[in-house]
Amino acid sequence: MAFWEGWCGGKGDGCCDDCSWTQLAIWAAAIVVVGGLITVLVLAFGVVFPPKATADDAVLQRFALAPADPASNSTISFNVTATVSLRNPNMYRAIEYGALAVTFSFNGTRFDDSASVPGFKHKARKTATLSVRVGGVGKPIKLTRPGVGEFRAENDTGSFGVEMRLDTVLQYKGRSAKCPLVVVCPLQLQLVDPDVAATAFQRTKCTILRAKKSGC
Numbered sequence: 617m618a619f620w621e622g623w624c625g626g627k628g629d630g631c632c633d634d635c636s637w638t639q640l641a642i643w644a645a646a647i648v649v650v651g652g653l654i655t656v657l658v659l660a661f662g663v664v665f666p667p668k669a670t671a672d673d674a675v676l677q678r679f680a681l682a683p684a685d686p687a688s689n690s691t692i693s694f695n696v697t698a699t700v701s702l703r704n705p706n707m708y709r710a711i712e713y714g715a716l717a718v719t720f721s722f723n724g725t726r727f728d729d730s731a732s733v734p735g736f737k738h739k740a741r742k743t744a745t746l747s748v749r750v751g752g753v754g755k756p757i758k759l760t761r762p763g764v765g766e767f768r769a770e771n772d773t774g775s776f777g778v779e780m781r782l783d784t785v786l787q788y789k790g791r792s793a794k795c796p797l798v799v800v801c802p803l804q805l806q807l808v809d810p811d812v813a814a815t816a817f818q819r820t821k822c823t824i825l826r827a828k829k830s831g832c
C-alpha cells in the first residue's frame with residue numbers, strides 16, 4: 617500500500633490507525649522547521665552586527681601649511697567637507713548613537729576636532745548619511761619634521777591623505793551595554809579650485825573599531 621493512501625485514505629477527518637510512520641515523518645519535519653526557525657531568530661535577535669561605513673564624498677578646498685621651526689609650531693589653514701554613510705546591517709535591531717565627535721588628521725597629527733554630529737536613532741537595515749564641514753585659518757598643528765616633509769611632497773602633487781575619524785558610543789536596541797565605536801576613514805583628497813569643475817572623489821571604505829566588551 618502506498619504511503620499517501622495509508623495516510624489520507626480518502627476518508628477525510630484525521631488520521632487512520634496505521635499511519636504511525638507518517639506521524640513520525642511529520643514530527644521529524646516539524647523538528648527540522650523549528651530548529652531552522654530558532655537559528656534564524658538567534659541570527660536576527662541574538663547576534664548584533666556593528667554598522668558599516670563608507671566615505672561617499674569629500675572635498676578639500678584649502679589645505680595650506682605654514683611650516684615653523686620647531687615643526688610642532690606649524691599652523692594650517694583648511695576647508696574640508698565630507699559625507700560618510702553608515703549602514704545598520706541588523707535585520708531587526710535598531711541602533712541608537714550618542715553624539716559623534718569628528719576629528720581630522722594629517723600624517724597622524726590631528727588638526728581639527730571642532731565638528732560633531734548629534735546622536736540619532738538608526739533603524740534596522742537602513743543607511744544614514746552624515747555630512748561634516750570644517751574650516752580654519754592658521755590653526756596650530758603639532759607636526760613632526762618628517763610630517764612637514766610629507767606635507768611638502770603631497771603639496772607638490774596637490775593630493776593629500778587626510779584621515780577622518782568618528783568617535784561615538786552606541787547602544788543596540790534591546791541591549792543595555794553602551795558600546796564605544798570608532799569609524800576611521802582614510803581620505804585621499806585632491807585640492808580643488810572652487811572656480812573649476814569639482815574633481816571626482818573615490819568612494820572609500822571606512823574601518824570600524826569595536827570595543828571588546830560583552831554585549832557589544
Ligand SMILES: *[C@@H]1O[C@H](CO)[C@@H](O)[C@H](O)[C@H]1NC(C)=O
Binds near residue numbers: 685686689
Ligand atoms: C613654539 O610654541 C611654544 C608654545 O606655544 C612657544 O613657547 C615657543 O616660543 C614657540 N617657538 C617658536 C620658535 O616660535
Ligand SMILES: *[C@@H]1O[C@H](CO)[C@@H](O)[C@H](O)[C@H]1NC(C)=O
Binds near residue numbers: 723
Ligand atoms: C608621516 O610622514 C612620514 C614621512 O613621509 C612617514 O615616514 C610617516 O610614516 C608618516 N606617518 C604617518 C602616521 O602617516
Ligand SMILES: *[C@@H]1O[C@H](CO)[C@@H](O)[C@H](O)[C@H]1NC(C)=O
Binds near residue numbers: 750751753
Ligand atoms: C573656510 O573656512 C573658514 C573658517 O571656517 C571660513 O571662514 C571660510 O569662509 C571657508 N572658506 C570656504 C571657501 O568655504
Ligand SMILES: *[C@@H]1O[C@H](CO)[C@@H](O)[C@H](O)[C@H]1NC(C)=O
Binds near residue numbers: 683768771772
Ligand atoms: C604648496 O604649494 C603651493 C603652490 O602649489 C605653494 O604656494 C606653497 O608654498 C606650498 N606650501 C608648502 C608648505 O610647501
